[in-house]
Amino acid sequence: MNIISVSNLRRAFGAKTAVDDLSFDVPRGAAVGYIGANGAGKSTTIKMLTGILKPTSGTALTCGLEPLQQRRQLARRIGVVFGQRSQLWWDLPLRDSFRALGAIHRLAPDAVRARTGELVDRLDLDDFVDTPVRQLSLGQRIRGEVAAALLHGPELLILDEPTIGLDVLSKERLRVFLTEQRAQHGTSLLLATHDMGDVRRLTERILVVDHGRLAFDGTLTELAGQVGAERIVVLDLTEPAPDLVGVPGTRLVGVEAGGLRQRLSFAPGETTVAAILSVVASRAQVHDLTIEEPDIEAVVRRLYAS
Numbered sequence: 001m002n003i004i005s006v007s008n009l010r011r012a013f014g015a016k017t018a019v020d021d022l023s024f025d026v027p028r029g030a031a032v033g034y035i036g037a038n039g040a041g042k043s044t045t046i047k048m049l050t051g052i053l054k055p056t057s058g059t060a061l062t063c064g065l066e067p068l069q070q071r072r073q074l075a076r077r078i079g080v081v082f083g084q085r086s087q088l089w090w091d092l093p094l095r096d097s098f099r100a101l102g103a104i105h106r107l108a109p110d111a112v113r114a115r116t117g118e119l120v121d122r123l124d125l126d127d128f129v130d131t132p133v134r135q136l137s138l139g140q141r142i143r144g145e146v147a148a149a150l151l152h153g154p155e156l157l158i159l160d161e162p163t164i165g166l167d168v169l170s171k172e173r174l175r176v177f178l179t180e181q182r183a184q185h186g187t188s189l190l191l192a193t194h195d196m197g198d199v200r201r202l203t204e205r206i207l208v209v210d211h212g213r214l215a216f217d218g219t220l221t222e223l224a225g226q227v228g229a230e231r232i233v234v235l236d237l238t239e240p241a242p243d244l245v246g247v248p249g250t251r252l253v254g255v256e257a258g259g260l261r262q263r264l265s266f267a268p269g270e271t272t273v274a275a276i277l278s279v280v281a282s283r284a285q286v287h288d289l290t291i292e293e294p295d296i297e298a299v300v301r302r303l304y305a306s
């Protein structure tokens with residue numbers, strides 16, 4: 001059964017068509033990245049999938065339910081996080097919000113306590129679970145939002161820009177947690193994001209929406225093959241080295257500081273960072289490395305142009 005099923009979905013705001021004849025299915029258990037440029041229609045789609053907005057025409061079924069008419073039943077089966085909008089009670093500590101949400105979802109107090117304990121532990125909420133939400137940092141609040149969305153053990157987690165504004169460490173922590181959750185509970189995931197790192201780490205299929213229409217449906221490797229969405233590995237060497245040309249599957253795209261820093265571009269699917277490093281190791285000593293992800297806006301532009 002499909003956890004999401006969208007058929008000829010359309011939503012207009014006056015003369016502006018935000019979502020236009022959109023059709024796609026997400027099978028139960030899948031993790032799908034939903035990407036597109038600013039204003040492409042991602043949030044509008046999510047609002048229709050969660051019963052916040054009424055479609056102008058077409059249908060959306062989430063967990064087999066009609067989101068607007070069966071909003072209550074749906075709320076028990078999905079968890080939603082909007083990175084830029086809080087669903088927590090601003091003046092309450094997280095722990096009290098979890099209690100309140102548990103009551104709303106009609107969970108037994110013991111079950112809420114057990115689940116809260118697990119989420120506090122897994123998301124490292126210990127230091128601030130008793131602090132009012134308004135005093136939390138962005139990273140702390142987002143972890144709280146994700147815990148709140150998962151409290152009732154939903155079948156489907158919908159995340160809209162969950163890592164926006166987070167520092168590298170907070171992003172990483174959240175990605176690790178979400179990966180574990182999926183592995184443990186088989187939670188389906190729909191992730192709208194501008195972050196290619198999120199897409200790579202958390203999803204196995206990508207939907208690209210452009211001007212409200214589906215522009216691509218496939219894997220990241222297929223997307224890279226179609227538009228050349230290459231990653232760049234930036235190598236900082238302990239000593240200047242001759243240009244790292246001829247490393248299989250890569251292209252040297254930059255040499256800085258007389259050879260101390262070299263940038264190799266590669267297509268995911270053709271090689272891996274580990275394979276690149278093993279070849280480079282025989283020619284230079286690597287002190288540090290960073291990976292630059294392709295910019296989603298650029299990927300979408302190229303997709304549109306191809």
Ligand SMILES: Nc1ncnc2c1ncn2[C@@H]1O[C@H](COP(=O)(O)OP(=O)(O)OP(=O)(O)O)[C@@H](O)[C@H]1O
Pocket residue numbers: 013016017018036037038039040041042043044045
């Ligand atoms: N309530 C509204 N009234 C009028 N226009 C709207 C409304 N909501 C969205 N739009 C328009 O619909 C289009 C799609 O917006 P949407 O928020 O779905 O895009 P998005 O892909 O989520 O963008 P972003 O990445 O910037 O969040 C945009 O042109 C936006 O201006």
